[in-house]
Amino acid sequence: MTEPDKSVMDKAVTRLEYMQALIGKSMQESFSPVGRWLNGKLLDIQEGSMQVEYVVREDMCNPMRVLHGGIAATILDDIVGTMVFALGRDFAYTSVNLNCDFLNAAKTGEIVTANASVIRAGKNIIHVEGVITNANGLIIAKCSSNLIQTSLKISF
Template identity: 40%
Template sequence: MKANDKAIAFLSQYIGKRMAHENPNPITRYLDGILKSVSAGSMTAEFEVREDQCNHAGVLHGGVISMLLDEMMGTTLITCDIEHLYVTINLSIDFLYGAKAGEKITVVSEVFRVGKKIANVEAKMYNAEGKLLAKGSSNLAATSIPFKM
């Protein structure tokens, strides 16, 4: 897979900073993570679990976990040389362990294949001790919307 050097250079300037900074995507602003690393087909970010993201049992809501993994997978895809924007067409999540408000979690995503129409991406979520909390995979379909960076 070819790298999108322009996107990687753009994202690299935000390493160590909040991903919500000047980001037009409301979901990215809501999740408010800190970008840790970015390279062709790979990205890592850290998030703090907030009370407003937890369910009635006091652990990170499954919908928020799905949103975190989906957002990271989609964002990671732009580090590859793509001509159009992609949208998620399926999302499979395994919820393994919970995380409580105040905990730091890390999401690592990786692009496995970018085809003419379909891309395959995976993401994993870890707690501060490195325990795997959730993992997901997604296929994304190319749209007719040109990707410009």
Template identity: 40%
Template sequence: MDTKEAAFLRQFIGKEVQGSPSPFLNWLRPVLLKVEEGSLAFQYTVRAEMTNPFGTLHGGITAAIIDDAIGATLIAYGGPDFHVTINLVVDYFAAAREGDVVIAETQVIKKGSQIVNAQSELWNEARTKLLAKGYTNLIKTKTR
């Protein structure tokens, strides 16, 4: 994949992403691990403001990480179109706590002319425990 968007992302491999057009992505403060066609991997450190009253990663933040990582995957394709989520289903399997490092890895399953189907898995840092898995469909718009 050789787009200016993918090149922008690649400069952050091994570093915290900064200066993204997505304020939410900047707030999440991920470290980019890989950029490939149809797949990205980000690493996140769970901060206090990302947790629920039980001290674990909030389910809404988990869903947002999944959604945002998939969105970045589609942006890496480049082009004038933008894709917006039309549904998102998240299965939660295990918890992460403040200070834990989690890895989100995305995969585009099918990229059609209008609809994209994708998924993201959220793992613990050692990739021995699947924390959550999300599935989504996104539709192409001209709002970019």
């Protein structure tokens, strides 16, 4: 993980506030290494919701030059996980399942937006949903997932 931007950290006291200070910027300061590789642009993050914009790159595509289903699932898993991380809970959460539906194609060069939201946040399990849409609002992929609390204590 790259070191968090110290100028942002001086002003931020929670993980959510740290992430909110990055709105409008690339995800190169993400806590997630895969999030840094996906390199989306953070559009918004609130308690229980997150929105990130991505450009579909060639290295994200299958041989048909459309967004690979595994990468769409990775985008969804990363955004819901980062959103849950930003909730600021004391312990880390990890995905128990990720149920994805792939509904339409996104071509190389296309801009897509991923949205995540918490549906139910229990003490040990958090149920989330995510959706990737194109510029016209067409659903590319969507998911539901359950994340479970681990024994890994998070320090920030």
